[in-house]
């Protein structure tokens with residue numbers, strides 16, 4: 001039965017616009033720009049209410065599945081972002097003095113994994129379990145995704161070298177989405193301050209074993225880089241402060257040198273599907289357990305190790321294991337990055353290879 005005309009008209013007045021349909025599909029009315037990558041902007045109303053419109057979710061999912069990477073702008077209040085940025089710049093001066101600190105892919109990159117402050121006043125839900133972010137993640141990974149990694153990449157000013165193009169996972173992973181990293185930029189970023197180079201669509205463009213330059217790491221073969229760039233170029237996009245970048249863990253990307261005189265800080269927050277049974281744990285203070293389990297809606301804390309007493313993030317060792325095997329973890333130690341090979345041989349060779357032209361795209 002057709003709706004009474006008055007009811008129909010009323011719904012148009014409330015939404016301000018009539019929904020448009022093409023071939024039975026709703027045409028989403030969202031503010032978006034760009035195609036490599038796509039940037040979708042939340043309305044202020046969505047950000048302030050914490051309610052993501054279904055159309056916004058539809059668009060994010062569409063481009064996430066297509067590209068393995070999509071940017072959601074206007075997701076986090078700028079004041080919160082500035083406050084965390086300033087604190088983490090101060091932390092960086094302390095952290096670079098620590099004996100366990102290591103640059104990712106060598107000192108030239110100026111790229112440091114630095115854990116953000118984990119005391120209660122800094123653990124704001126809008127970063128780690130942002131409602132818009134969780135709504136997207138649960139639609140990609142299934143119910144109650146597991147928070148298992150809280151870290152950041154700081155590109156310090158004065159970096160001169162770039163990273164090799166790589167995928168963060170290089171073990172035998174399932175060929176479906178099983179985990180994501182959410183990168184949150186704490187300042188406006190672009191090529192000038194070393195925004196990450198991303199390769200949209202590479203989350204599922206080639207078999208893992210074929211694309212990897214060596215099976216020990218996620219660096220991509222030169223021939224694959226040259227061929228893929230003909231399909232879609234790698235880019236260093238422009239991303240606004242407070243944006244959330246959703247990245248499939250399989251996506252090719254590379255850290256780039258920061259040529260500005262300010263730190264470039266990008267949070268890295270990983271969620272995994274429950275069925276994947278990732279063994280990695282992320283540390284959070286026990287004093288926040290009740291609050292987090294009540295207020296960080298929609299997530300599972302199965303992957304959290306609750307730590308009693310003071311938790312100084314700068315004294316924690318970088319720890320990573322995105323495989324399904326508990327023994328394959330990687331940890332920063334005073335002797336260097338310790339992977340399973342170092343444990344077996346006593347030789348600390350992880351991440352000591354030099355990046356050369358073989359490891360990034362060169363225009364032909």
Ligand SMILES: O=C(O)CCC(=O)C(=O)O
Pocket residue numbers: 104111153154155163168194195196197253254255256266
């Ligand atoms: O900091 C960045 O832009 C990316 C760093 C990165 O991909 C890594 O260290 O694995």
Ligand SMILES: [Fe+2]
Pocket residue numbers: 166167168253
């Ligand atoms: Fe990476």
